[in-house]
Amino acid sequence: xxxxxxxxxxxxxxxxxxxxxxxxxxxxxxxxxxxxxxxxxxxxxxxxxxxxxxxxxxxxxxxxxxxxxxxxxxxxxxxxxxxxxxxxxxxxxxxxxxxxxxxxxxxxxxxxxxxxxxxxxxxxxxxxxxxxxxxxxxxxxxxxxxxxxxxxxxxxxxxxxxxxxxxxxxxxxxxxxxxxxxxxxxxxxxxxxxxxxxxxxxxxxxxxxxxxxxxxxxxxxxxxxxx
Amino acid sequence: xxxxxxxxxxxxxxxxxxxxxxxxxxxxxxxxxxxxxxxxxxxxxxxxxxxxxxxxxxxxxxxxxxxxxxxxxxxxxxxxxxxxxxxxxxxxxxxxxxxxxxxxxxxxxxxxxxxxxxxxxxxxxxxxxxxxxxxxxxxxxxxxxxxxxxxxxxxxxxxxxxxxxxxxxxxxxxxxxxxxxxxxxxxxxxxxxxxxxxxxxxxxxxxxxxxxxxxxxxxxxxxxxxxxxxxxxxxxxxxxxxxxxxxxxxxxxxxxxxxxxxxxxxxxxxxxxxxxxxxxxxxxxxxxxxxxxxxxxxxxxxxxxxxxxxxxx
Ligand code: SF4
Ligand code: SF4
Ligand code: SF4
Numbered sequence: 001x002x003x004x005x006x007x008x009x010x011x012x013x014x015x016x017x018x019x020x021x022x023x024x025x026x027x028x029x030x031x032x033x034x035x036x037x038x039x040x041x042x043x044x045x046x047x048x049x050x051x052x053x054x055x056x057x058x059x060x061x062x063x064x065x066x067x068x069x070x071x072x073x074x075x076x077x078x079x080x081x082x083x084x085x086x087x088x089x090x091x092x093x094x095x096x097x098x099x100x101x102x103x104x105x106x107x108x109x110x111x112x113x114x115x116x117x118x119x120x121x122x123x124x125x126x127x128x129x130x131x132x133x134x135x136x137x138x139x140x141x142x143x144x145x146x147x148x149x150x151x152x153x154x155x156x157x158x159x160x161x162x163x164x165x166x167x168x169x170x171x172x173x174x175x176x177x178x179x180x181x182x183x184x185x186x187x188x189x190x191x192x193x194x195x196x197x198x199x200x201x202x203x204x205x206x207x208x209x210x211x212x213x214x215x216x217x218x219x220x221x222x223x224x225x226x227x
Numbered sequence: 228x229x230x231x232x233x234x235x236x237x238x239x240x241x242x243x244x245x246x247x248x249x250x251x252x253x254x255x256x257x258x259x260x261x262x263x264x265x266x267x268x269x270x271x272x273x274x275x276x277x278x279x280x281x282x283x284x285x286x287x288x289x290x291x292x293x294x295x296x297x298x299x300x301x302x303x304x305x306x307x308x309x310x311x312x313x314x315x316x317x318x319x320x321x322x323x324x325x326x327x328x329x330x331x332x333x334x335x336x337x338x339x340x341x342x343x344x345x346x347x348x349x350x351x352x353x354x355x356x357x358x359x360x361x362x363x364x365x366x367x368x369x370x371x372x373x374x375x376x377x378x379x380x381x382x383x384x385x386x387x388x389x390x391x392x393x394x395x396x397x398x399x400x401x402x403x404x405x406x407x408x409x410x411x412x413x414x415x416x417x418x419x420x421x422x423x424x425x426x427x428x429x430x431x432x433x434x435x436x437x438x439x440x441x442x443x444x445x446x447x448x449x450x451x452x453x454x455x456x457x458x459x460x461x462x463x464x465x466x467x468x469x470x471x472x473x474x475x476x477x478x479x480x481x482x483x484x485x486x487x488x489x490x491x492x493x494x495x496x497x498x499x500x501x502x503x504x505x506x507x508x509x510x511x512x513x514x515x516x517x518x519x520x521x522x523x524x525x526x527x528x529x530x531x532x533x534x535x536x537x538x539x540x
Contacts, residue, residue, distance in 0.1 A: 103392055106534060110311040111279055125275040130307050131300025134318050137237040140393030206540060225366035 040186040040214070043173075045093040047220035049180035052077055052091040053091035059175030060227055063162050071147045072156040073172055081223050090223035093181075096143050096156040097205065097213030098122045104135035104144060115155065120186075120214065121160050126152045140209050152164070158183070186214070212219050230478035236536050243528040246384040247413065248291030249325070250406060250524070253377040254282040254414015255287070257334060258437060260370055262378075263339065266436050272340050276433040279421025280414075281336045287417070288329060288380075301390040315454050318437050319389045321383040328376040335373050338362035388535060393467040396473060397535040401455045407527075408451060413524035416495075420517035429513040438499050439450040439519075447495045452488070457491050473534035491523010 017204045049195040052075055060072050074093060079089035104113045105140035112128035113135045115121070130154040136153060159170040168174070173181040184193030217222040231239075262504065263271035271277045296305045309326070313319045337344075342526035343361035348356055385403030392398045415437050423429050459470035476481050498516040502508050 049277050106315045107312055107318065107390055109316045111313045112306050112311075128307055128311055129301070132303045132308070132318065133300070135317070137391050137536070138393065142235055142393070142539065150371050162317065209540065 004027065009212060010087040011098040017144060018030060018184065019180050037118050038185075038187055041109065042098065042120075042186045042193060042214035042216065043158070044193060044202065044216040046090055046180045046182070046196075046200070047222075048218060049090040049177055049178045050093075050176075050220075051180075052089060055175040055177060056093075056172035056181065059171040060112065060156070062172035065149075066154070067147065067149050070154070072143075072154065078223065083094065085141070088222040090220045091211075092217065093215070093222075094141075094143060095215065097211065098158065098216065099154040101210055102210035103140060103209075103211060105137040107134045109134065116160065119158075119160070119164075122154065122155075123157045123160050123218040124153055126150060129153050138152055140206055140211065141213075230533065235535060235539055236533070237524050238532060238536065239298075240529055240532070241294050243525075245291045245295045245298070246387070246524050246532070247407070247528045248287040248294070250381050251413045251486055251521075252284045252288035252291070253381040254411040255284045255418050256335070256373060256377045256414070257381075258415045258440075259284070260374055261440075262334075262436060263334050264275045264370070266393050266432050272343050274422075274431075274433055275425040275427030276418055276422030276431075277339070278425070279425050280418045281339065281464045284413020284414075285329070285332055285336070288325065289333070308463050309501070317383065317386045317516055320382075321387060324376060324379050324383055328373075331369060331373045333377055334362055335366075335369050338366040338369055348408055359462065368530050378407065382408040384410060388531065391535075392507055393539050394469070395459065395462070395464075395540060396469040396531070396538065399445060399455065399459070400452055401458065402531070405448070405451045406456055407449050410446060412441060412448065413521055415441055416517040416520040416524075419513055422523065423510050423513050423517075427429050429510045430508045434508055435512055440474075442496065442499050442503070445499070445509075447490055449488075449492055452492075455483075465538060469534070470537035472538050473530070479534045479537075482526055486526035487523055490519050491526060492514055492520075495520045495523070505522075523528045 012194060034104045054075055057071060057075065057137055058075055060066060061068075064072060066072055074094040076092050076094050076221060078092070080087040081090070082088055082134065085181075100120070102113070102115060105122060108114075109132060111128055112125045112130070113180035114123060114125060116123050131146060131151050132154065133146065133153065136142075136146070144153055144155045144162050146152070157170075163170050165172075170183050173183045182193050182196050186194065188194060200218050202218055204213045204216055207213065245456060259277050261276065262277055267274055267277065273291050294475030296302050299305060308319065308322050312323070341363040345356050345359055350356070382403045388397045388406075389399055389402045417487050419437055421436060427433065435450075452489075456470050456474060459466040461467075474480055497518075498512065502512055502516075
């Protein structure tokens, strides 16, 4: 009894020591790799320029083969505000925020939801996804969905699989008639994105959750102040 | 907004049943071990209650896992969860715990029942006999590991939900504790119910032992539920909205007050206190009390899962 108890305790101690050494060796490496890359993509949606034409939604659906009934990007319309004939609407973009500290990536059991180290894009590895929907429940922005055709968790990936591989800007950005969408590299000070970010006040959604989203919004002058 | 279909609902009742069964399995094992350790010792395998727990625990955990797999959008890809691990994912780590738990669980059952099984084998299947003897020799280690695993499994069912940071009612530090304790009490109830159904003595030492633990456990559960909701309400903001949405008027409010608090906690507590003073326990008493607690825990799982997803931040 006593010897076996001692053996059991020893085993536990060994396991704890092993785990702590493992985690100490692992973490600094992971951090280095994340810091190396020169590219970190982000997007900005200017609500003042957006006219709610939905061209982005349609372009995304076509380029990324998004089935009817689900969508990677929604333009949510609120309003009208003001008195006729001076009425206006507010349009806000609802899509993946490409969180730096992405809850969906954290909870995915298989690593199917992952952050691409080269570009900072939060992407989905279709092969690995088992469809547990944990990521969908974990995303505080509620923008993930199960693709009814592939049965895989799907969402905006900044066109990683489609446009970017061909050296093109994302489909929604190209389709926008008013250039309300700006896409670019956060680490490039000369990019249109960084210049816009520095010249216009922007906001990001639910920053208090610590997700550090990379989808920026320019607040519209329309609409009402909500307390 | 209907009670079972609303915007933002991702996980449906199969997940609640999975959480229920995993907690129940962990609880049944935990109480079987306690029974053996504190009361029955070498004669444990003769007790219908330990036998019931040894049946219920593996069946519940396997059924739970089965439900989890069927609920995937790609059930056939399930093996990928076993092959690819993500150390930051509660689900991934939980599946790991679940697998090891099942293994150790079977080892434990083998060691506890090695005596009668070996007698029955009577020299046939030499290898199996040898295996069981080996397991029996290491029973104390197996038991120690199994206690840790069963507690981890019980808590995991709560951590799985509390990792969802978008929902204040779920992303709550009390939740894992609440699920652990209610999982344990559902395991106790299942053991009692199974035991008396298998002709265990409803007035035996096993029932008395479990009931003695059950009273403080129900009190702790009530306290945890109170802390859970008081904490949410005092936090204000969306936490308060979520809490009041859940336990206020409406379908889930009824489930909470009538089902979880009434049938699941108050009635079993009253029965237990009454059984403590009246010396004689009958089959119906034990069975009904146990069924009530089981129902209460099942309702609690569904209540938390659904109302939790109702209010986001
Ligand atoms: S917005 Fe949702 S899906 Fe996109 S990275 Fe953040 S948590 Fe993941
Ligand atoms: S649904 Fe797919 S991507 Fe999402 S958490 Fe599960 S395995 Fe990962
Ligand atoms: S970046 Fe690509 S995937 Fe994302 S919304 Fe635009 S078109 Fe769709």
